[in-house]
Amino acid sequence: MERKDIRRIAVFTSGGDAPGMNAALRAVVRTAAWNKLHVYGIERGYEGMIDGHFKRLERRDVANIIQRGGTVLRTARSMRFMTPEGRAMAADHLRAYDIDACIAIGGNGTFTGAKIFSEEHGIPFIGVPGTIDNDLYGTDYTIGFDTAVNTAIEAVDKIRDTADSHNRLFFVEVMGRHSGYIALYTAIGSGASSVLIPEAETDLEELKAVFRKNKARGKLFSVVIVAEGHPMGGAAGIAAQIKDELASMEPKVTVIGHMQRGGAPTAADRMLASRLGHAAVNRLLLGEENVAVGVISNEVETTSFDDAIHKEKKPKSSLIEMASILSI
Amino acid sequence: MERKDIRRIAVFTSGGDAPGMNAALRAVVRTAAWNKLHVYGIERGYEGMIDGHFKRLERRDVANIIQRGGTVLRTARSMRFMTPEGRAMAADHLRAYDIDACIAIGGNGTFTGAKIFSEEHGIPFIGVPGTIDNDLYGTDYTIGFDTAVNTAIEAVDKIRDTADSHNRLFFVEVMGRHSGYIALYTAIGSGASSVLIPEAETDLEELKAVFRKNKARGKLFSVVIVAEGHPMGGAAGIAAQIKDELASMEPKVTVIGHMQRGGAPTAADRMLASRLGHAAVNRLLLGEENVAVGVISNEVETTSFDDAIHKEKKPKSSLIEMASILSI
């Protein structure tokens, strides 16, 4: 069956917000306008699709948003979209607006919804990977990851000032519910003493040995980066388990938290978002569908939703090893 | 009794570190050098005084530190200095180095130590108020407060991006163990919905009413700033107490934490620290002693250690009222 010409598209952001989503939206709208497409923005992701919250977006509507954190379309997690009834309502709205295809900016859950919906209702989707966690297969980096890492590193730089003044040990928890990407990059970038992530075995005896050695060598402070999703219970869990060892170092636990999701996107995130938003429209016009765009080895590539959703992406083991060598 | 000529002074930082302490140290050293005094820096506050960790500081030794967070002299809290024996050892070292007077950069505990020591051993002290909490009588602002507030506000600005994208409620805890200054200034500066501080009654029923009203009005997110020392148990304590009311808003608790102590000092903190470090030396040379310098109504003033230690400083009630009016 031949595909309908693409004349009208919808775009939305969904799932957890990530800095750079606005830059991606801008690129979608402007590339679409350049190609004479009509664009509708859907508010609050699948929720707005179900409720019919659509608005026409023209070039000037996305002026002056490239530098803004969050997403001007707002975002949500939608329970209703997990039901056939919810999806049917969403499909009705898309048909009412005569939408030929959708561009979905989000993460794993967003792509899963898109795949199921597209199979049920025959509307083509392109996914744009927007999530700070970087745990999506099909792209070297996801939109928002570079900003989140920079935010975490700036926080650790500040904590280091006070750790350095005081002879202290800090356990700093960064985001990443299932993934150690943010933690690993933050640890390398901040020169942390150790990094504890789900993807690598954590040996508490070894960690204690490091502290003892550092102390013996006169190292005056240590910062340990812990991924939120560490199976021992995040930073608080780890600190609790080796408390006795650490008594003399006044260990402190800091959770950097939600500020990692916000802030003006970095240069790299603005560039990545611009490239991917631009590519999403171009790939759609070239006939691709139900794929996610990504940048792999500096080139734009596409990956089937199936692979993007199910294949695993993990930090390179060479980086984990390097982190350990450089921390000493 | 006539006071000895001041020819050799010692300077140190003590207690919690605060951004701008290095700028104050630089001002002390350079103003002293200008006046042909010899300056010794003592490492780790009273601990270093007891252990004899003194080093000669000349003009060039404090080059390129004005912008650095933390304190290059490092800091500590000293249990030994609370004993007569500890103070006697410290006095021996000061006499061995032939120190005529000391300049102590720190907070309430630092000044208390200075006062007791000076009364016991007859060595004049000048205090320079360095603490992020701003809860010291005798100066409108303490060194580090402006930086801490800016750090907290930048964090809230980022959290606001994500709150705004998601329709969420955030409880953000800022530093201030006994004081709501950082919380109040952060709330006004970040446009928070509410601020909960030890200095003002907290009425949880009223707070819930605000949330209900905001929701009815379609206000899409709220940020509540809570002082660490709030008697209901900080942000986590407050959030727990009104959890049921908030279920539909997905309340999140964020503790900004120790990053508020670090970072490059702001312009205002560098200026304040420069003025106070400069004034500390000048006042010493004019014959003052056992006073803290401060800036009150834009002028440098001195306050007796007794008043600085015992009198209370509280946020203006007019600011608390204004915060409430502007948040609506």
Place this chain on the structure above:
Amino acid sequence: MERKDIRRIAVFTSGGDAPGMNAALRAVVRTAAWNKLHVYGIERGYEGMIDGHFKRLERRDVANIIQRGGTVLRTARSMRFMTPEGRAMAADHLRAYDIDACIAIGGNGTFTGAKIFSEEHGIPFIGVPGTIDNDLYGTDYTIGFDTAVNTAIEAVDKIRDTADSHNRLFFVEVMGRHSGYIALYTAIGSGASSVLIPEAETDLEELKAVFRKNKARGKLFSVVIVAEGHPMGGAAGIAAQIKDELASMEPKVTVIGHMQRGGAPTAADRMLASRLGHAAVNRLLLGEENVAVGVISNEVETTSFDDAIHKEKKPKSSLIEMASILSI
């Protein structure tokens, strides 16, 4: 003559934009709403007043702007308002909207326009001092000054990194067409070697002597801060006049420029703007008019437009002297 009850007010920003203007606008609108006043925002200052660009502003219209640089009402310099005809058109519009009083956020030119207009047309004005230059009498600091100084200092901190790596001399020009405030505060805050401002005599021979002495002492780089309005022609002018002396130091000239006008306002500017916007409405309701609000010695005060416009405010000579002592 008794004054009309104040029920409807207009607010606008005019002249050069300054960070914090949005925070002041927010405070005006919310304080007015609290007092049951109706508020109209005028776009592009006196230009919009002449052209009738008014819009109703309610509490929620100023949500989420406290952190934004620039001014959402936009600003302009108006030639037409300098003519009686232009002002008559403006007055017609104010009367058409039944405006009882105006709040003008801007600098010297803005206040001058307000004073003339008010005398001609009998509509009360309150001025709110918004200008990065800090050269307005009647307030210790103007809205935007603290942000501009922080921006300049952050720029110098970065330049210092490279100067320090390379053994270089930098002439850095900061804003201030008639005033050395930004230059002086930037110099003290960045630890510059020298500062050249209109308010103090510049002796080039002395400056050369400083360079020679620094070189002899092994000081490896120097940063000289120059006010834009320095009578010898700003940074470029000064550098040209002592070029020969400096050949071996590879002198560089940097003009920080318009970025000093932008950026998210600092904590201090948000606080000052909130206090002054809030006070402007309160003072109006208390019957004051044709005055500028300001913060003097930490208290809100008002100053007649006449004094605000004509009296001179200058950096304290004690700060100029201190800058010189600390730079060595």
Place this chain on the structure above:
Amino acid sequence: MERKDIRRIAVFTSGGDAPGMNAALRAVVRTAAWNKLHVYGIERGYEGMIDGHFKRLERRDVANIIQRGGTVLRTARSMRFMTPEGRAMAADHLRAYDIDACIAIGGNGTFTGAKIFSEEHGIPFIGVPGTIDNDLYGTDYTIGFDTAVNTAIEAVDKIRDTADSHNRLFFVEVMGRHSGYIALYTAIGSGASSVLIPEAETDLEELKAVFRKNKARGKLFSVVIVAEGHPMGGAAGIAAQIKDELASMEPKVTVIGHMQRGGAPTAADRMLASRLGHAAVNRLLLGEENVAVGVISNEVETTSFDDAIHKEKKPKSSLIEMASILSI
């Protein structure tokens, strides 16, 4: 001929400084220590090599520098090293310290010096690409580029605030003497209206047409990014040539300048520098020499000095085209 075992290495930074050089140095020293090598740091690049300014660097000597801009080893451009006599002196010093190989952190000129020296004196070199300009063949990105682009974008974000408030046109010049990389990435990241770089034809008539069209469309401000090395004379040159067209838009020229060389390195630059410093030592130990390390398509690769020096690297034309599509 079999190569001597590598036991003692020297490392230095040379040419223009770039943020991340310290992170690279740290990675070299720690990876070398891990491999039981002795490391000497040479101050001020080839100048220090000629003058014998070597110092032993151990692991702890590079603690707490990863976040610092500039280079703690300082840098210089050396005329003497361009002469056989200068190089002979440098070789004498290397032999005196029994140095088996050198790691040179710098740009094109640094690598050229290394190649000539190595051919003359038989000491193996590895190059690490550190220059903000990104114009080095053999690596997708050079150390310092990401930081410089972020600094430029932050400056443009601030300028945009004021441009937006005022209806203005800004010509913003960014660094890049022979290359438009910084300009192109800054333009895409800041959402600029146009970008003028040496690598693409500049048609002033077309630029004027854009301004006319923007004006007709009610676009209220424009920012044009110009590469320093633009053949029409940088931002000032371009602005002068179309002055008449622009009179009504109050065009302003801003040169961001040397602050682009400084500042704390970004996450990406710290990561890149860590990987390349680490790889430089590893490759040396694997027997490679007279090559530059780089990251190409996310993998560490080496390129012969010949290629790194002589082959040209240019921005992708697809990015130039995308910049134009997104700017509208």
